Amino acid sequence: MSSLPADAELRAAAIVRHMLAHDVFSRWMGVEILHVEPARVTLRMAVRQDMTNGFGVCHGGVTFAFADSALAFASNTGGKVTVSIENSMTYPAAVRVGDLLLAEAEREASSQRLAYYRVRVTRGDGAVVALFRGTVFQTDREHDVGRDGSE
C-alpha cells in the first residue's frame, strides 16, 4: 500500500510527463524534465541558433516560453487543469547559443481558485537570466492522466 504523499508525487510526475509529451512547442525547444513534485518543477533546455533574435542572442520569447512551460507544468501538478491569467518577466543577464538553462518553478501563494508562482531561469554558470512570475486560475476540470498510475 502506498501512502497518499507518494501517490501525489507519482501523479504529479505522470501529469507533467503527459503534458510535455503533448506540448509540441516545448518539445521543439528540447525541454527536459529534471524534477517534479506537487507545485514545483525543474526543467532544462539548451539554447540553439534557431532560437536567436536580430541581436544574435536568445529571443526573449523563447526564454519566456521555457519559463511559461515550467509554470504550466508546476501549476497543473495538483490534478486540476489550470490556465494562465498574467505573467511578467525581467532579464537580468543575456542568454547565448549553447547556454544550458534551468527553470525552477515554485508556488509562492494561493487563494481559492488562484495560485501565484515564480520561475527562476539560470545559466550553467549560475547567473539568473530571467525572473518570471505567473498567476494562474484553477478550473474544475480534472486531468485524466495518472489517476490510477496509467498515462
Added chain:
Amino acid sequence: MSSLPADAELRAAAIVRHMLAHDVFSRWMGVEILHVEPARVTLRMAVRQDMTNGFGVCHGGVTFAFADSALAFASNTGGKVTVSIENSMTYPAAVRVGDLLLAEAEREASSQRLAYYRVRVTRGDGAVVALFRGTVFQTDREHDVGRDGSE
C-alpha cells in the same frame, strides 16, 4: 530633396527590415511586417500546429515572442539600439491553430533612457488575445543600417 520626417520613416523601415532579416526565431514564427513608423509597428503571423502546447492551443510563449518582436522592432526605430528591461502579458482569449494574429506596438511614454510600450495582439475576428507591456532601455549604440538608405 527629402524632408526629415520622410527620412525618419525610411530609416525606421530599414532598421525593422534588417532586424527581421537577422531574427532567426521571428522568421521561424513566420512574422511579416505590415506597417512601420517611428515608435510604431504592426506585424502579422499565422499560428501553426508546431506552436501549440499540451492543451492544443498556441503556447503562451509563442504569443509572447510575437508581441516581444513587435516591441523590439518598434523600440529600435529611433536609430539607437534598445534592450528590454521588463515585460508583462495577459491573455484575454485563446489562440488556436490557423488563427491569423496581428501585433500592434506603440509607445505610451518615454523618459531620458527609458521608453514604455504597449502591444495589442488580436485575432482575425478582432478579439484581443494578448495585452503586452514592455519597458526598454535605450543604449548609446547606433544602428548601422539605413543611415544612408542602404541596408
Added chain:
Amino acid sequence: MSSLPADAELRAAAIVRHMLAHDVFSRWMGVEILHVEPARVTLRMAVRQDMTNGFGVCHGGVTFAFADSALAFASNTGGKVTVSIENSMTYPAAVRVGDLLLAEAEREASSQRLAYYRVRVTRGDGAVVALFRGTVFQTDREHDVGRDGSE
C-alpha cells in the same frame, strides 16, 4: 421614459459616488470624480506634502493608490462587485508637491469573469507620470446602490 444606455450611465455614476463616499483612504488623498461612464472613469487629486517619500517627491504608493482607485471605480461601474487580481505600474516622470494629477481608467479587454484595464496618470503639464495596468475578477455580487436611482 429613460433609455437603457442613460440608465447604465446613471447607475455607473451612482456606484462610483457611493464607493468614493465610503473609501476613507481615497478621501484622505482628496480624490475627486471628474467623469464616469461604464468601464471608464477620470479622477483628479492634488499632491500634498504629507504624501512625499524620503526623496521629497510623491511616494510611489500614493500615485499607485490614486491609479488603483480609478481602476476600482471603473471596473465596478457594470453593477457587479469586482476585485483586483494583479497590478503593475511604471513611472515615466516624477510627481512633486503641488502637482495636480489626472487618472484616466479604461477597459482594454474582457473575458468571462476577468477584465483588463489601463490607467494613465498625467500631471498638469500633460506629462505621463504613471502607466498602471490592472486585471480584475468580477464576482456574482450585485452593488445595492443605484438600482432604482437611489443611493
Added chain:
Amino acid sequence: MSSLPADAELRAAAIVRHMLAHDVFSRWMGVEILHVEPARVTLRMAVRQDMTNGFGVCHGGVTFAFADSALAFASNTGGKVTVSIENSMTYPAAVRVGDLLLAEAEREASSQRLAYYRVRVTRGDGAVVALFRGTVFQTDREHDVGRDGSE
C-alpha cells in the same frame, strides 16, 4: 577595528533610518524598521481605519506603498541612490483593520545598473497578503548619510 562587512551593515542601517525619518508618507502609515542588512529589509505596520477603501478592507494602494517603502529602503542600502522603474503586485488574501503586516524585501538578481527585488507582505497569521516585485535603477549619486557613521 571593525571589519568591512560590519561597516556595510552599519551604513545600511543608517541609510534606512535616515530615509524613514524623511519619508512623510511612510511615517503616516506608521512603518517601523525591524531588520536591515545590505539588500534586505523587514518592516512592520498596523492597518488602521483611515487606510480602508470602499469595501471596508485595506486600500490596495496602502499595501502597495508599504511594500514599495521596503523596496526603496532595501535597494538603497548599498549607498547609491536608486529609483524605481517598474513594480507589480498580486493580492493572495485580504487585509483588514487591525492586521499587523510584515514586509520582507530581498534582492533576487542584479546586473550593472539594475537590480530586481521581491517583497512578501504577510499578516500576523502568516498568510501572504501581497507578492510585490520591483525593478530599480542605481544612479551615480551617493547617499551622504552614514559614511562616517553619522546621520
